[in-house]
Amino acid sequence: MRIAELSRRSGTSIPSIKYYVREGLLPAGTATGRNQAEYGEGHLFRLRLIRALIDVGGLTVAAAREVLGAVDAPALPPHSLLGAAHSSLNRPRRRDSDDPSWRAARDEVVSMLRRRGWYVEEDCADFDHAADAVAALRALGQEDLLDCLETYADAAELVAARELDIVIARGESARMVEGVVTGTILGEAVLNALRRLAQQDASARRLVAAEDLPGAAI
Secondary structure: OHHHHHHHHHHHOOHHHHHHHHHHOOOOOOEOOOOEOOOOOHHHHHHHHHHHHHHHHHHHHHHHHHHHHHHOOOOOHHHHHHHHHHHHHOOOOOOOOOOOOHHHHHHHHHHHHHHHHOOOOOOHHHHHHHHHHHHHHEEEEEEEHHHHHHHHHHHHHHHHHHHHHHHHHOOHHHHHHHHHHHHHHHHHHHHHHHHHHHHHHHHHHOOOOOOOOOOOOO
């Protein structure tokens, strides 16, 4: 297909397509003449993946490039392969690692997951991200919300096990990496939206008089 058809079918403007090619997110088409190229179904899928990562997942172009790099280079054993895909999604931590309160928060998260028997390397960057949040809650005087930590872990175990079962069933390495990357980013968007909807429901059930509730639940 020509770039105009690729643009129409993907819902992506021609300037954006050319930009993604320049930035290394989208492979160039096959040259068929001066300033002309042909694109295939693989380009169409790749554009949809790019738009999902950026528009829905909220990634920057630079971050999307890193994520797509993990999708494109699956040359590791399955567990290491999935770890590499996760690593491409990690963002720098926000707090000072020398801050005693941050260190205490990180130790708390590590200890909780060790008690639960999770097989996670202690230098995993996600411990740092969890510590950011725990330390921030304490700094804001919101310690009571930390009573949810075990509940969060319960929910995370359930979701992660189901996600990995689906991804591993794909068998093909590239498809497994793609599933981890897109599932983590887009699944997080779905999970956060459902959590907010559930909070709205829980609030209505606890704080609104029965006679004032909607006539029927959705």
